[in-house]
Amino acid sequence: MKRSEITDHPTVVPYSHPSGGWGSLKSVTEKTLAEGLSVETMAQMLTKQNKADGYMCVSCSWAKPAEPHLAEFCENGAKATVWEVTRKRCDRDFFATHRVSELLDWTDHELEKQGRLTTPMRYDASLDQYIPVKWEDAFREIGAELNRLDPKSVIFYASGRASLEASHMWQLLARIYGTNNLPDSSNMCHESTSVGLPKSIGVPVGTVQLEDFEQCDMMFFFGHNTGTNAPRLLHQVHDARKRGVPVVTFNPLPERGLVRFKDPQSPIEMLSPDEGVKMSSDFFQVRSGGDIAAMTGIAKAVLELDDAAKATGGERALDVAFIAEHCHDFEAFEAFVRAADWAEIERVSGIARADLERVGAQYAKAKAVIANYGMGLTQHRHGVQNVQMLCNLLLMRGNIGKPGAGVSPIRGHSNVQGQRTVGITEKPELAPLDKFAEIYGFEPPREKGKATVEACEGLLDGSVKGFIALGGNFARAVPETEKIEAAWRKLRLSVQIATKLNRNHLLPGEVTYLLPCLGRIEEDMQAGGPQHVSMEDSTACIHGSIGWRKPASPELLSEPRIIAELAKATVPGRSTVPWDEWVGDYSKIRDAMARIWPDFHDFNARFLKPGGFHRDLAACRREWKTESGKANFIVPDGFDVNPDIEVDGKHVLSLLTIRSNDQFNTTVYGYDDRLRGIKGSRMIILMNAEDMARLGLKDEDRVDLRTHADDGVERKVEDYRVHAFSIPRGAVAGYYPELNPLIPLWHHDSQAHTPAAKSVPVEILRRSS
Template identity: 85%
Template sequence: MKRSEITDHPTVKPYTSPSGGWGSLKSVTEKTLAEGLSVETMQKMVAKQNKADGYMCVSCAWAKPAEPHLAEFCENGAKATAWEITRKRADRDFFARNKVADLRDWTDHELEKQGRLTTPMRYDKGLDQYVPVKWEDAFREIGMELAGLDPKSVVFYASGRAALETSHMWGLLARIYGNNNLPDSSNMCHESTSVGLPKSIGSPVGTVQLDDFDACDMMFFFGQNTGTNSPRLLHQIHDARLRGVPVVTFNPLPERGLMRFKDPQSPREMLSPDEGVKMSSDYFAIRPGGDIAAMAGMAKHVLHLDDAAKAAGSARVLDVDFIAEHGHGFAEFEAWLRAADWADIERISGIARADLERVGAQYARAEAVIGNYGMGLTQHRHGTQNVQMLVNLLLMRGNIGRRGAGISPIRGHSNVQGQRTVGITEKPELAPLDKFKEFYRFEPPREKGMNTVEACRGILDGTVKAFLALGGNFSRAVPETALIEPAWMKLRLSVQIATKLNRNHLLPGDVTFLLPCLGRIEEDTQRSGPQHVSMEDSTACIHGSIGWRKPASPELLSEPKIVAEIAKATVPDRSTVPWDEWVDDYSRIRDALARTYEDFHDFNERFLVPGGFHRDLPACRREWNTETKKANFLVPTGLDVNPDIEVDGKTILNLLTVRSNDQFNTTVYGYDDRLRGIKGTRMVILMNKDDMARMHLANDDRIDLRTHADDGIERRVEDYRVHEFAIPKGAVAGYYPELNPLLPLWHHDEKAHTPAAKSIPVEIIRRA
């Protein structure tokens, strides 16, 4: 399907209904029927979703409670399930009918809409088609190709959905082969968390667990669209708001999930004519990149209130005992705060001083506060500093390491956090290499590997010769799409392990394989019987997942089986890893994890219990694995998180990319974004009405966007519609991944290399 076929009659109008509610149920029903499934089938499947005896959602990473709701699934989770268990098939006949060059003209949605992959395929350059290949032949040729390459030129990518068992095997395969080139989804979203939190509190992940939401008396949300990206979290916010807990949200766009919500499991709310529960007590339309400034304003007022309390001889506002016992660097942070100018704070954040002081006073009265955040904090030039500033704000009143309080990074993919836990990292110091050497009798490489940005550079300059992808749609998800795609087709070897067809599969290198695998929801039977897998959620709890549906094709292999066969063909006799034994019985992989990682003791006894088990995180009990052995107040270099980007708000605007309500990461379920009132298109740019008036633009005018960068590269997307939306002046918004061609590869967090997709300087060009 060409783009013109989906943009002829789009509409954009305000959406005033709550998230959840009847709109959510209607959307799920439509998607269910579109995949050839009956409502009864879906009801049976989602009844098992996120339950102890069922499967972990294939969508987001939000927590799986020990005592689940009757329906422990959300709108997007149900869509993800329907998308995976679809009756549609991209089978041998489909590939025999379609040339790869022709498929490249299809949209992301149309490609995945063809259904589940069923047969291992090899690209035939002469035919420009994928043709069937025997599994054993595919593995043999992959092994031969890898044997002829320098290990440093090969990348082993992992998307966020692969289970802990598979991820551990994947990391071992890469290291036995000879590199730490293990980029993953974290590099593109929460790497700023993984780099920032260890410096602040000694933990690479958050400290909040589900029961903390029951005990908190205030919450912050920064740059996280809960209603679309982690809707099951709406239950915790909903319950907190019914208790009267203030929820203060900072986000450039008005997102319905953090404004109004009707619980589909509450008959009273569903039948009520009202607008649902008000989810944010305060909602501030912060300017993109204004988060440090906003947090500085609140923290500055906390200092002011503490000064007044000290002068009056009353109880201190700062948690001085906590700071004295657990804190380091507070004096420097305090001096920086006192020197911060209110005029700069207001200008950069876009929020009035009176509002920041009011919320700061509210924070000063609260006893247990949770700081939630998403990629609105991490995907900036100083995203790491954003994360550390939120930690600073929490530390001022001792809000880490006690019940009802803590730092809560809200992850995306369902096991992206867990993959890092079990060794998917390009940083050798984060993997237990000495244990790998001892247990499996090989010498692990000690040289740093490639992260996502570095892998892209290698693809562009030709130093990367082979790319093996354990899931994902890498070329579509990364910056510089227009440059990456032609460079990808110069690879010597491309191996794609997947459940559905996506655009990355249509960029064949010299030798290209498309290897279909079982989905998480499907039964996985190996020699010892039915197998289960595990994953880690956003709150660092480990859960089991049990497949329930018959496989989409008898030709499918499990991910562990595919990894093991590639390993046997590539690195035979180079370690003592018992690949076949592990595939026969996944519990043996978990036993291996248990002896490698202390957090995973008694893994097989604990991972299937309701609620799973929580990793042992010292920061949760106020033990700080930092260089100072304290919780560190880290001083930002400035109030602006994008100080080297020229955005004048007149001719140069600040683009932030977003996801729609009909999407999860690069998977597009449809062309509607119900919660923003957009129907029938993704080719739309949302603008402030004053910016539109100044540029003499009206709704539905056609424009091009060009990146404002002086590096000699023309980055441009064409033929978008503009539409008025409630967004701060000087900012515009549009959909990922379509706008990735505008994101320069060098435009990333200076410390974590996370692409700065929430702050891209662009120029708007009216089409003739």
Template identity: 75%
Template structure:
């Protein structure tokens, strides 16, 4: 029986406590002790987290305020720091004791739990083990292998962890080499934003800054689990709620962070017996994929109220002056909304007309409105339309380009937005290629490269020959997991730049290396002294980050150093880039970033260490629209909102699956088997279902079920042995954990135009488990 299959029967109990509070404090204390860290050591480290003179969190990318709290971190950010600063080590001795085939049976949690990587390693197929290798030998062999390959067959992937300096160097390495294949983790989450917002407002990122929270008088949240994925946002949200700002949340899953919050940094709140602050005025559990219908209902109410105002000779509800001066396409959008029937809106959204009219009336009398959203909007087949429809709603009343208002995509990994800013992109039109040619004396490739889905297709069909991974756990994060893992072993070259061991490392190609790097919290000493790096947060502010803890191993190299050494071994003499000089002083890399992107990074080295960082100049924030027609564009959803013709949920046992994170997880990193905020502990192999749906299928709590993708494409995608649990969800919708259920997502099941995997709307069949071995595996206690 595989170790990865051994998880006990989960314990399920309602969790009625607020997000934060003593539950958060207790969880952090337990995590710190489990990693061998003294409480005083970890609190001294956390004190520097997200501070102007400290380090930027390696977890989420939420904004870092200029006026920081005493402890400017959240539960998940603290867990990420504890996880990186663990005393455990995955050393040479560990690899000598374990074959790769054995490690493949370990769960994701156990692999990373083993601790920090300490030495460069090379896979030896004759031993089925990783063996030590010198840095010089590793770089030399990687260079020889890359020189023998067609650059168009090589993937240069980046997770959202790397700094702006590393990202700039990495994309130059790829382009000097001749590859435009620069997929990154944003391809799997907010690419729908990067495609949709430029068409609507001419900006690939949001327009809200931290200071806007002080001036808004209404907020909307769509498809975001704030309490788990960006908990520091709860602080300004709580302050807004305390001054009476209405907040309306739309999410199929009832999440604690948007319901109740108790600030762990407030002694008065912590000692109070109360349940904390009510974070949503109203929480609407709409049907999965019903967002456009819900927004249409709100817009329809605004039109009705505007009609009534015109009839009464009162002030207009629509911002007609803004629409006339700044917008295009309003008439087509108005026809779409007015033609939509309330019956169809209610059916698709799963919400009542009166509920949506309540939101519309509040919106109509509010002057500064923010709209926040996450992957609950972007990871759908109509993800781009979702983003553009929410933008439509804001444009109706001029809520973009003014104080206290705007569109706010909440990004995930800490610098995922920033690495795109400095050139990590497969799209040639988004990078200043002419400047690169002028500055560094090489001819960059001009064709479109591979994004994540295309890279996966290339791995499956064999056209991709090499994969260089700058962080991340690519094979676990992408759809079609089982097929990808099988095909991965056909790669000629596989290189991972990492801090910890994960499953992707255990899929060797013909030549495979693990290159361990410094973590962001660790001191990075180069020729000119201790170095500082920079990152961009969700609000497009640039911040400095300086590590201060000692490195986990004396053998570790910094990410910029590793990138530079690969470049020197692979493309010597093919550009004028002074790799060693840049590694010696990262300020010189920032000078180059400023030279390439002067519109964003003026006085970069002077400004990035100031409290709160500095904001990238975004024309949409001042109502300048860098769109093709120079206007902010209303958009009519391509498929309306009634149905998605590509998703078939007919049949009594067919449901729509949403993949979810637990609050003991960040991306593919699983810190533990407890999901405190949902009341689930002991296992991640669970399926959350509506109680009526369970009764209809004659299922009871803790029954074992098998799930399979409902798709007529000849591919068998299934996960066996999930424990079903009754949960408050709309009928027809189910939830389960990512990345365990990624194998159910077909590679072709992605958002139109942006190719983001549609992980929030996967058609699946649910059936009672029939395999006795599966039942036994699920019932066996974990080691």
């Protein structure tokens, strides 16, 4: 399908209905039928989703409760399940009738819509086609190629859906081979969290568990579209709002999930004619990149209230006892906040002083506060500082390490957090290398490996020769799309382990393999019988997942089996890892992990229990594994998102990339974004009406976008339609990953190197026709 077939008649009509409700049920039903599945079959399958005796959702990483709802799934989770268990097959016949160069004209949606991959394939350049290959030949040939390459020139990438068991095996394979080049999808989204939180509170993950939502008396949301990216969290927010808990949201776009919500599991709400529960008591459309300014305003209001309390002998607004016992460098932070100018706070945040003071007064009265956030904080050039400023705000009132309170980064992929836990990291200091050496009998490499941005740099300069991907759609997900795609074709070796066809598979190197694997929902039968796997959710709980559906093809192998066979072909005899034994019985992998990480004690006895088990996080006990031995107040550099780029809001605007409620990361389920009222296209740019008028634009005008950067590289996307939308002046929004070509590779957080996809300086160019 060509792009023109889906962009001729798009519509943008404001959506005033709640998220959830009948709209969600209708959308899931339509997707179910489109994939050749009956509603009855899907209903039966979904009753097992996120249950202790079922499978963990293959999309987002939100927590799996010990006492689940009857239907413990959301709209996007159901769509992800439909997408995996589709009856459609991308098989030998498909590849025999399509050349790779032809498929490059297809959209992301159409590629994945061909269904499940069924057969191991090797690219034949003379035919420009993938041809079937025997598994044993593929493993032998890949191993031989890897052993011809310098390990430092090879990338072992992992997407966020691989299990803990497969992830642990993957990083062992890479390190036994001789490299720490272990980027993963967290590099693209929450690396700012992984870098920022350890410096502030001594752990790289959030401190909030599900039970905290039942005990909090206030909630913040910063930069997260909950209704699309983690809809099951709306149940906790919904319950909190019904008991009167204020929920204060800061987000440039008025996302429906945090505006109104109808619980599909409540017959009363579903049958009610009203518009559902009001989810945010206050919703502030903060300017793109204005979060530090907004948080500074709240902190300034709290300090002013504390000054008044000291003067009158009233109850302090600061938790002075907590700060004295547990915190470091509060004085520097206090000086920064007091020196901040209210006029500058209002200008950068786009929020009035009176509103921020009112929120500060609410916060000063609350006893237990949860701060949730997403990529609206992390994907900026000061993403780490955004995260640390949110910690500062929580620390002011002792809102970390007590019931009902804490910091809550909402991760994307369902096991992206867990992969880091079990060793997938390019940073050797974060992996227990000495333990690996002791237990597995090999000497791990000690030098730093390549993260995502560095892997891209290596692709562009030619120093990366091989790329082995455990899932994902790397070339489509990263910045500089066009340059990366061109560089990919120069690789000596490209290996993709996948369940469905995507664009990255159509970028063959000199030697290219496409290896199909089992999906999480499918029965995994090995020598020791049916096997189960485990994941870590956003709340640092470890859960089991039990596949039960018949595999899409008898040729499919599990991820652990594929990894083991690659290891046997590439690094035989170079460690004591019992690859075959592990594949026969995954419990032995978990036993091995328990020897390395104390958190995993009694792993096999605990991970299948309802609610799983929680990792031991020192910050939850108010123990701070930081250099100072305390929780640190960390002063931000300032308010500017792009300190070396002029974003004037007149000719140069700030682009933030967004996802629709019909997609999960690079997987696009359809061309509608119901919750924003967009239908029929993703080639849409949302603009402030005043900006459109100033630039002489009206709805449906066609435009090109060009990156505003003085680096000698022209980055441009063409033929988009503009539409007026509720978005702050100076900002525009459009869909990921289509707009990734506009993001310079160097445009990333200065500390974490997370691509700054929420604040890209662009110019809008009107097309002549």
